[in-house]
Amino acid sequence: MGPGEYTPDPTEGITRVENLPTPLLEHRSRKHRRRPCPRCGRSCPRHSLGSRTLHAVGSLRRDRPRQRRVAYPKHRCRPCGLLFSAALSDLAPPGSHYTRRVISLAVRLVAEDGLPYRAASWHLWRDHRVFVPFATIQNWVKAAGVEGEPARRLRPATWTGP
Numbered sequence: 001m002g003p004g005e006y007t008p009d010p011t012e013g014i015t016r017v018e019n020l021p022t023p024l025l026e027h028r029s030r031k032h033r034r035r036p037c038p039r040c041g042r043s044c045p046r047h048s049l050g051s052r053t054l055h056a057v058g059s060l061r062r063d064r065p066r067q068r069r070v071a072y073p074k075h076r077c078r079p080c081g082l083l084f085s086a087a088l089s090d091l092a093p094p095g096s097h098y099t100r101r102v103i104s105l106a107v108r109l110v111a112e113d114g115l116p117y118r119a120a121s122w123h124l125w126r127d128h129r130v131f132v133p134f135a136t137i138q139n140w141v142k143a144a145g146v147e148g149e150p151a152r153r154l155r156p157a158t159w160t161g162p
Ligand SMILES: [Zn+2]
Pocket: 037, 038, 039, 040, 041, 042, 077, 078, 079, 080, 081, 082
């Protein structure tokens, strides 16, 4: 194949997670030996380990998405009968399957670059090798409190140019 020839991206048009290349797995662990109880403030030892799997920004060079599995300690306060753990909120919002970095990239594509949700989803895959369904991006944009449906917002209704 000569230089400058168009090479189709083999992942172009992927809409199903099952069809994606297998992710690179990264393991991280957080080891806080003791942690204060959020109710009584008593310093509590580690009780068990929890784990969370997050979709992170992938590797363009290796053409693979990336999953980060984070092990974190759970602590138990015996007097309070409370089981608690570090929130990992610096890494990802509670309940989220994606890292904060992915979320902020997605929101920026929509809010600042004005991409429609589907285009933002494709862009995230193409440039960052992270697959995010466009409906998920839509939820993030709403949660971020920025305006949605940028295609309609930015382009006049009569726009017909290329
Ligand atoms: Zn306590």
